[in-house]
Amino acid sequence: MAEPRQLIGMTVAAQQFGVRIEAVRDILGPQQLAKVPLAPPEIAGVLNLRGRVVTAIDLARRLGIDRDDKRPADQAMNIVVEDRGELYSLLVDRVGVVLTLGAERFEADGSSLPQHWRPLAHGLFRLDDALLVELDIERVLALQPVG
Amino acid sequence: MDDLLSEFLTECLESMTVLDGDLVRLERSPDDPELLAGIFRVVHTIKGTCGFLDLVRLEAVAHAAENVLGKLRDGEMAASRPVVSVVLQALDRIKEILDGLATTQVEPLGDDSTLIAALDAIAATGTAPAEPPSGAVTPPVLATAEAEDATDLSLAVVERPGEARNVTGPAAERLVAQTLRVPVELLEQLMTLVGELVLTRNQLLQAVRHGSEPALQSPLQRLDQITGELQEGVMKTRMQAIGTAWSKLPRLVRDLAIEVDKEIELTMHGAETELDRQVLEMIRDPLTHMVRNAADHGLETADERQRQGKPAKGTIGLDACHEGGHIIIEISDDGRGLDTARIAEKAAARGLAQEADIAAMAERDIQQFIFHPGFSTAETVTAVSGRGVGMDVVRTNIEKIGGSIGIRSTKGQGSTFTIKIPLTLAIVSALIFEAGGERFALPQLGVVELLRAGGQSGHRIETMDGMRVLRLRDRLLPLASLAQVLGLGPRVAGAAGQTDAGSYVVVVRVGARVLGLEVDRLFATEEIVVKPVAPILRSVSAFSGNTILGDGSVVMILDLNGLAAMLDLGRGEVDRRQAADQRQRPDEPVSLLLFEADGGQQMAVPSALVTRLEQIEASAIERTGGRSVVRYRDSLMPLANIEGRPAAFDTGRRPTLVFTDCGRHMGLVVDRIVDVTEARIELELASGGGNDLGTAIIADRPTRLLDVAFFVNRAFGGWFAALETEAFHGNERRARRVLIVDDSRFVRSMLQSILEAQGMQVTTADSADRALRMRDEGRLFDLIISDIEMPGTDGFAFVENCRAGGAWQRTRIVALTSHATPSDVGRGRLAGFDGHVGKLDREALISTLSVDREPLKVA
Incomplete structure (x- = not known):
């Protein structure tokens, strides 16, 4: 990784994550969600973004984060990403700033990541005051375990 | 022109136009392999298609040219100038023949033997004859004439191509210019965008309905209208004639006939009926399957047929027509029909229902068992239509696209499957x-x-x-x-x-x-x-x-x-008759016309709805576009049978009930007129649509009371402009007391019977003025349904008067229209109507009345 990467930072249950800025289509405040009964538990619902139906993913659940401060899905921030022509929204607690991160801060080796995050992440960035996990959107959106 | 031929021509002429440029380049760089490959492909395609269309001359020329082009492409011979000249001649000839086809729809006469011989010589020897048959530009036919005796005949032959060329050149160009190839993807994209537009319009309309912004009203109406028209237009671009899904069937039936050793004729009506290509793709297989079934199981062998006094040749019929937002496809055969007893036996054996229940079932209901998974009554399993996977798969496929399928069959006379599918899947109610x-x-x-x-x-x-x-x-x-x-x-x-x-x-x-x-x-x-x-x-x-x-x-x-x-409902079987209602009609006696149809069944219609009784001669019936029509009082009158399908009978004359609405007539062909009688009717109502309102005992016989609206609707179908309906809004209660204002007695009677059947108290007024007098007398209604075009005070003026003040200021008033255009709808809204409903659209009318727009308040 020679070029520095631009990531949008986000927080879920006090942990910092990032996705590459190219994948992000929109950042939205809390949205009204329609539930999709019988859907996998990671699916928080569907929402309307300017006439397009966006499927919302509860990122905490997707990452298996067991949180005690259960926050209703319609109070979360939405990071809308595109994958193969479909729009998905990642529900997060807070949206951070755009970070430009150089290769010297990157850990591609997943061994310092919790095991169940490894398949979902590109790697880890060492920030000055925290660690930021760069998510692999394609894998995050593939609900069946990748394998 | 034959669709297939015209499609072929469009395609060929298009690629030939592209070739024109390539040919010029070919002369300059005769050994460009890519160029040669391109030309080869075009000629190869033309040759391949000719076989299907029986274009012998074109095929011969294209074949000879293809041989040479193939060798050139593969580098087996050099593209010397003389060789290229001959190839160019061949291409010119192909173009001539295509031009001729475009005007006359048959191959122009002409002799290509010299040209073909020259091409074959090149292909065989790898070199052009020292002297090419003629110059590159001169039509090679001249060479033919020179080579042979210049008899009158060959002169005529010589002149033809040139003639055709002069006259038909422009014709061919017109053919190209009138159609435009557009990638399907682009159409899909347009459809998606229109979908978004419809949504946005709905949102706007909803927002404005709540606020009151007079400045927005007019542009919004315009937007509403344009959106509607755009939606329709874009939908049309995706439409394809159902004939494209049928095109392979004649061949299939021919092969099947040989395979199962039967004589079969396939008749097709309404092939031009259009539907969305997506839907078309999805019914292609079910249709093929059903035609196979008809050929394999439905029809008898020639011997068997003759023993039963039927013509040796069996007929499979395909009919398609539009009805409202749906397309109706019928697949019929005049074969042995369903063996109800066998089906009942099998249904019991498979435990699909209790034997006692089956014994009590009507024949029609027993026939429905064939749609059950794994149900097949074919005596023998043949190579043609497999086993087990049968009608249930067909039904599942059809239901997947929001359609429905039904069957009616009479033993010994044949079966008819009726498929009803939406025209499009993109926008549904x-x-x-x-x-x-x-x-x-x-x-x-x-x-x-x-x-x-x-x-x-x-x-x-x-x-x-x-x-x-x-x-x-x-x-x-x-x-x-x-x-x-x-x-x-x-x-x-x-x-x-x-x-x-x-x-x-x-x-x-x-x-x-x-x-x-x-x-x-x-x-x-x-x-x-x-x-x-x-x-x-x-x-x-x-x-x-x-x-x-x-x-x-x-x-x-x-x-x-x-x-x-x-839900895994298993055998939680409930039969259709379940949806039968029992409600009392008002006690007034009604004058009824009794008649027999559908094999001796007694039926009735209110006499007031029948304009005349006529005898129609079989010979007077014309079939056009899947309809039966007859000349009647200087116009064409559609004829329907009791099923609401186009009526046809071969001999003699049959009594026909003529119904009239808005100056248009339709005829219902029946078997026999029985009587006119007065009766109080206690109906057992069927609520699921269909062609009757219910059954009652009249003159000691069970009698089906016919739903005239159903017939008018079905038989007139596309004759009337598409009926637009809209549920009205803001109604928090189901309407009980209804006033109908309409100057047509037919419409009043029809609506009255439909609404009363729904348990409403109906009052009628034959003019707006009479209705307004009722208001001034202090009469109250939950709902008023008013015609728009009436002599004297019209519907708009009437509703404006109501809204201006008085007891009906807040009463729900719905416009009744026979052909609502978006501007009518807009004007109706402005005048004060709460919505509109099509005159002859019984289903929409009922749903309008029974669905609450707002949630009911729980008491």
Whole structure:
């Protein structure tokens, strides 16, 4: 990784994550969600973004984060990403700033990541005051375990 | 012109136009392999297609040219100038023949033997003859003339191509210019955009309805109208004639006839009927399957047929026509018909129903068993139509696209399958309701009726070991709580109180099953744009898509087949007759015309609805575009039989009931006129559409009371402009007292019978002035349905008068229109109408009256 990467930072249950800025289509405040009964538990619902139906993913659940401060899905921030022509929204607690991160801060080796995050992440960035996990959107959106 | 031929020509002329440029380049760089390959492909395609179309001359030239081009392409010979010249001549000839085809639709006469010989010589020797048959530009036919005796005949032959060229050049160009090839992808994209536009318009309309911004009204109406027209236009671009799905069938039937050793004729009517290409793709296989079935199982062998006094040759018929927003396809055969006894036996053997139940079933209902999974009555399994996977697969495929299939069959006379499918899948009318705190949409086609159950409603819910059933008109209907099925938990807190207050039941039909879905609240019906769900959700079979409503929220669209599979209803079989209602009609005697149809069944229509009785001669009937028509009082009158299908009979004359509306006539062909009688009718009502209102005992015989509206609707179909309907809004109660204002006696009688059948008290007025007098006398109604065009005070003036003040200022008033144009609708809204409904659209009328736009307040 020679070029520095631009990531949008986000927080879920006090942990910092990032996705590459190219994948992000929109950042939205809390949205009204329609539930999709019988859907996998990671699916928080569907929402309307300017006439397009966006499927919302509860990122905490997707990452298996067991949180005690259960926050209703319609109070979360939405990071809308595109994958193969479909729009998905990642529900997060807070949206951070755009970070430009150089290769010297990157850990591609997943061994310092919790095991169940490894398949979902590109790697880890060492920030000055925290660690930021760069998510692999394609894998995050593939609900069946990748394998 | 033959569709196939015209398509072929369009394609060929297009590629030949491209070739023109290539040919010039070929002369300059005769050994460009890419160029040669391109030309080879075009010629190869033309040759390949010629065989299908029986274009002998074209095929011969193209074949010879292809041989040479193939060798050039493969580098087996050098593209010397003389060789190229001959190739160019061949291409010119192909163009000539194509031009001739475009004007006369047959291959122009001409002799190509010299040209072909020259081409063959090149292909064989790899070199051009020292002296090419003629110059590159001169039509080589001249060479023929020179080579042979210049008889009159060959002179005529010589002149023809040149002639054709001069005259037909422009014709061919016109053919190209009139059609434009557009990638399907682009059309899909346009359709998606139009869908978005429809949604945005709905949102705007909803927003403005609540506020009152007079400056917005007029542009919004315009937007509304343009959006509607645009939607229709774009939809049309995706339309294809159903004939394209039929094109392979004649050959299939021919091969089948040989294989099963039967004589079969295939007749096709209405091949030009258009439908959305997406739908077309999805019915192609079911149709093929059914035609195979008809050939294999339906028709008898020639011997067998002759023994029964039938013509040796069996007929399989395909008919298609439009009806409202649907297309009706019929696949009929004049074969042995269904063996009801055998079906009953088999159904019992397979445990599909109790023997005693089957014994009590009507023939029609027994026939429905053929749609059950794994049900096949073929005596022998043949190579033609396999086994087991039969009509149930066909039905599933058809239902997947929101269609339905039915059968009627008479032993010894044949079977007819009727398929009804929507013209498009992109935009459908759907019922919106709430269950478990979430809203859902359900396409209207699957909805049989809406009920209030429990509480004070009279429809009692019984529980047996956790299973809930509804007592509905002395029958039992299995119930499922939608919230529970969808895992949204039991209905919200205070369950006991809720049960007492009652819930809403959406009665749906899934295949042959009818069941009730309990929901919490009902909203409106809305035109929704179906959007596929994200791939991540495809595994959830309960939903077929999602959509965005007028208020901007997203709702999931329920898939009845998926739901039924989840519910595993098993044999929770409920027959169709279950949807029969018993309500008392007013006690006034009605004058009825009794007649016989459908094999001696007695039927009745109110005499007031019949304009005349006529005898129609078989020879006077003309069939056009899948319809039967007859000349009647200087216009063409469509004829329908008792099933509402185009009527045809071969000999003699048959009595015909003539109905008239708005100066147009339609004829219902029957077997025999019985009598005119006065009777008080107590109807057992059928509520699921179809062609009758119910059955009553009249003159000591069970008599079907015919739904005239159904016939007028079906037989007139496309003759009337498409009927537009809209449920009216803001109605918090079901209308009970209804006033009909219309100057046509026919319309008044018809609506009265339909509405009274729905349990309403109906009052009629033959003019707006008379209606206004009623108002001044202090009479009150829940709903007023008014015609627009009336002598004297018209509908607009009438509603304006009502809105200006007086007792009816706030009464719901709906416009009754025979052909609503968007501008009519807009004007109606401005004048003060709450909505409009098509005159002859019985289903829409009833749904308008029975669906509450706003949720009911629980008492």
